[in-house]
Amino acid sequence: MRLLEVENLRTSFFTPAGEVKAVDGVSFSLDHGKVLGIVGESGSGKSVTAYSILQILTQPGRIVGGSVRFRGKELVGAPESEIRAIRGNKISIIFQDPMTSLTPVYTIENQLVEAISLHTDRNKRQSRDRALEMLQLVGINDPEKRLKQYAHELSGGMRQRVMIAMALACEPDILIADEPTTALDVTIQAQILELMDRLQKQLGMAIIMITHDLGVIANLCDEVIVMYAGRAAERGIAREIFYNPKHEYTKGLLRSIPNIENDEKEQLVPISGTPVDLLNLPGGCAFAPRCDHAMKICLREHPREISVAQYHLSSCWRNVEEGIRTGMLETDETGEPIRIREAIPAEGGRTL
Amino acid sequence: MSAKFTGYLLRRFGMALLTIFLVIVITFATMHAIPASPFSSEKAKSDATIAALEAKYGFDKPLPVQFLNYIKGIARFDFGLSTAWVGSTVFGLIRNGFSYSAIIGLCAAVLALLLGLVLGSVSALNRGGIIDQVIQVITIALVSMPSFVLATLFLLFFGLRLKWFPTLGTQPGGLFLPILSLALYPMAYTTRLQRSSMLDVLGQDFIRTARAKGLHWYKVVFKHALKCALIPIVTYAGPMMANILVGSMVVENIFSVPGLGRLFVNSMLRTDYMIIMGITIFLAILIVLMNFLCDILYKVIDPRIQLS
Numbered sequence: 319m320r321l322l323e324v325e326n327l328r329t330s331f332f333t334p335a336g337e338v339k340a341v342d343g344v345s346f347s348l349d350h351g352k353v354l355g356i357v358g359e360s361g362s363g364k365s366v367t368a369y370s371i372l373q374i375l376t377q378p379g380r381i382v383g384g385s386v387r388f389r390g391k392e393l394v395g396a397p398e399s400e401i402r403a404i405r406g407n408k409i410s411i412i413f414q415d416p417m418t419s420l421t422p423v424y425t426i427e428n429q430l431v432e433a434i435s436l437h438t439d440r441n442k443r444q445s446r447d448r449a450l451e452m453l454q455l456v457g458i459n460d461p462e463k464r465l466k467q468y469a470h471e472l473s474g475g476m477r478q479r480v481m482i483a484m485a486l487a488c489e490p491d492i493l494i495a496d497e498p499t500t501a502l503d504v505t506i507q508a509q510i511l512e513l514m515d516r517l518q519k520q521l522g523m524a525i526i527m528i529t530h531d532l533g534v535i536a537n538l539c540d541e542v543i544v545m546y547a548g549r550a551a552e553r554g555i556a557r558e559i560f561y562n563p564k565h566e567y568t569k570g571l572l573r574s575i576p577n578i579e580n581d582e583k584e585q586l587v588p589i590s591g592t593p594v595d596l597l598n599l600p601g602g603c604a605f606a607p608r609c610d611h612a613m614k615i616c617l618r619e620h621p622r623e624i625s626v627a628q629y630h631l632s633s634c635w636r637n638v639e640e641g642i643r644t645g646m647l648e649t650d651e652t653g654e655p656i657r658i659r660e661a662i663p664a665e666g667g668r669t670l
Numbered sequence: 671m672s673a674k675f676t677g678y679l680l681r682r683f684g685m686a687l688l689t690i691f692l693v694i695v696i697t698f699a700t701m702h703a704i705p706a707s708p709f710s711s712e713k714a715k716s717d718a719t720i721a722a723l724e725a726k727y728g729f730d731k732p733l734p735v736q737f738l739n740y741i742k743g744i745a746r747f748d749f750g751l752s753t754a755w756v757g758s759t760v761f762g763l764i765r766n767g768f769s770y771s772a773i774i775g776l777c778a779a780v781l782a783l784l785l786g787l788v789l790g791s792v793s794a795l796n797r798g799g800i801i802d803q804v805i806q807v808i809t810i811a812l813v814s815m816p817s818f819v820l821a822t823l824f825l826l827f828f829g830l831r832l833k834w835f836p837t838l839g840t841q842p843g844g845l846f847l848p849i850l851s852l853a854l855y856p857m858a859y860t861t862r863l864q865r866s867s868m869l870d871v872l873g874q875d876f877i878r879t880a881r882a883k884g885l886h887w888y889k890v891v892f893k894h895a896l897k898c899a900l901i902p903i904v905t906y907a908g909p910m911m912a913n914i915l916v917g918s919m920v921v922e923n924i925f926s927v928p929g930l931g932r933l934f935v936n937s938m939l940r941t942d943y944m945i946i947m948g949i950t951i952f953l954a955i956l957i958v959l960m961n962f963l964c965d966i967l968y969k970v971i972d973p974r975i976q977l978s
Contacts (some may be wrong), residue, residue: 374881376873405884418875423897423972433883468973484883643766 319390321491321524322371322409327384329363329370338596340366340379342548346374346541348492353383353518355524355539355556357532357571360592362530363548365414368494371526372411373401377447385534389491407437411486414497416477420469426453427465430484437488440606456513475506479513486517499534511538530574536560541629544568547594547604550623554630564632567605603635625657682965686958693954694947697781698737701943707754708941727751727944742954754942764948770839771922771929772933774799775915777849782856782914783907789857790864793898795891797869805861812858818920821851825924837928848925852918856910863906867899876899901972908964916949 329341341363348354356364369375371386373393380662386393388408393401413419421429430449434440440448445646446465453461456479469477485493495514499507515538516527527538535542536556543553544567550567563569570589577584591608594600606616616635623633624641638655641647646659710722724730727750728739743750749760760819793805812820824847836844841869871877872895880894881887919931926932929947937945968975 321787372882374878376878401886402886404967405882407884410881413879415875419879421880421898424894432885436884470974481879484879538868597809 320347320387321350321389323385323387324371325385325387326369327367327370327386329366329375329379331379333378333597333670336597339548339599340372340596343384344543344545344550344595345473346523346543346550346553348524348526350491351518351522351524352541353527353539355535355542356526356528356545357530357542358536358545358551359593361547361596362545364545365496366548367504367545367600368411368496368526368528371494372405372409373544374405374411396446403437406433406485406490407488408490409492409494410488410490411494411496412481412485412498415501416481417501418473419481422469424468425465426467426469426472426480430465430480430487433484434487448487449483452487452613453480455517456480456483458483469580474502475509478502478506478510482510482513482517486521486523489521490523491528492524494528496528497530498527499531500529514538517530531558532571544571545600547596549604549632549633550631551605552630552632554627555631558627558630562627562630564626564637565605565634566609566611566636568632582666603633613639624655627658682962685960689958690951690954694741694951695737697947697950698740701947702733702736704909704941704943708943727753732778740947749948749951750944752937752942752945754940755938760944760948763945763951764930764952766893767928767930767933768916768952770845770927771931774845774848774852774922774927774929775911777845778853779911779914781849781853782860782910783903785853786857786860787864787900787903790861791868791891791896793861793865794868794872802865805865809836809858809861812854813862815853815855817851817855817918818924820854821848821921821924837925839922839925839929845927848918848921848927851921851924852914856914859910860903860906863902864899867902868895871895872898897971901968904964904967904971908960908967909957912953912960915956916953 324347325345327341327344328339331338331340334380337591340361344363344367346354356367358364358503366375366379370381371393373381375381381394384394384600388404391400393404397481400617420426420564427446427646430452431442431445435628438445438448448455449465450461453464458464464472464476464480469480472480482498493514498514499510500616502510511534514525514527518538519524525538527534529535539556541554542559544551544559544565551567552559552563559568560572563572570587573587574589576586578652590610594604594607600617602615602617603612603629606612609616613635620640621633622634623631624637626632626637637658638647641655641658645656647655648657648659656660707720708727709720715723721730728736731739738970740750744974747761749764752758753761755763788807789805793802796802817834825837828834828847835847837847838844839848872891877890880890885893916930919935922929922931923935930952933945934949937949939944947954
């Protein structure tokens, strides 16, 4: 049994202007102790995917389909009380902006103890001891003093450490990090990432790292999902995504990263165009209007996700076309493409 | 912290004294600048009578001396003698009137704040729903209706037509209608304020954190959201309390409540400037006190606020 299985998850926001399909059929799974990166530009549905797992979406957003299974237990449609027992306990989340993510009118101690005593049967004293222990674990100096302080008395980096302490206090199986370093300055970013890396090895929880920073993904993640317009454009193990990208969007993203080791004067290639309007999605591949290699079919029909290599899936017509050209494409009995032949899935038909 | 706080209290107290002193100076000067005398009446008095009266009240002395005497009196809670109600002290009259106004005001303020907080929160939590819309319509109507219209309508329907409540404030149960007429406007205002404040807070990131912790929604709302949402309410509640406590001239007149507001109007009609000054100064003291309490309450609710 996988730790977390997300299958064809669809989440929409029902705005006065119409239905915004923020997440439109995302599937992935996560094993114990693995780090999964979700990368994509603003509005690609990364955060909404995370919020959908914990069902902390705000109005007018709601899950409209698909399934989220935690240790085999279906969460979509489960009673609120069961979800609450998982939130902050089995699956925790830290957010992008630590400046505003702590309640300003309660002390750090109050908020940490609240989380701890909610999910464990520690009494007040034991909860406080645990809070202290967690603050030490995340490397906060003078933790006794910090407990007594309010969020506005701490720096951004310290607040994010407090958030991490709060998220990990109940020893969750999964930590979702929703752009945990975006709002911090660069040196603090590195410290926080290092801390997360250390804690992950120390405590062994799985992490879902949501970011738009490919560098963060490359350092930390075992597996990567590249999202575009609410769907997974490409997903697979990190090595495959970085060294063997198959989707035009992923290739574009990688071309737009500066390379510090390259001495030559290298021009960065931005992806042209603007992100799609989710209210007005194109009929075919959502990336087609910005894609330099778009074909007729790209504009007409959404590409199927096919296996392009071992542990590597991509949704791009170019992969299908290439498969046909080289004669390596395998189809199912109805003629739908399923995989490029050399991409033999591992035993048990494992897909990521 | 505590030394800082004591310093703050002392500074604040000094400021309050200064404010009240300025109010005394200004009212004293204004009152003595008006041409009408408390002793002028339709039936002309002889010059000797007026001179005797002025001597009795001390109005024959030069203004600076009168002012000094007045200040000395106030320090002993002696606001002088009423000229219109012969034989009564200003302090006694104010105390008497305030005993009515304070009850009405306190009940109205508590009613307004409690109902306003509950209705505003309910409205925010049901945003866009039927309950919210009903509350919105009612509060808009109440906010835009002046209290004298409401009071007259209440008097007419509940007092005269339905005879549910007595029409005179001094009768048993007679304070109910004045309390209601006085409470509805601040209640509606508090509701609207609380609704927008609550909606604002519910959209904040820390609410998401609280939910992600696994807290029950009532804990999220009543522990995390409510305390933050109260901050604008406190700003409004202080002056509102002071305003409502000193009595409403209109409502007290409509229901014939012998409160401070009515006393104020009557003393103006009879140019009893000792009472006018007395009430004005009393009001100033009350407002200064309420603002001070508000500031303390702020600090209690919001640790980010620096008292200085």
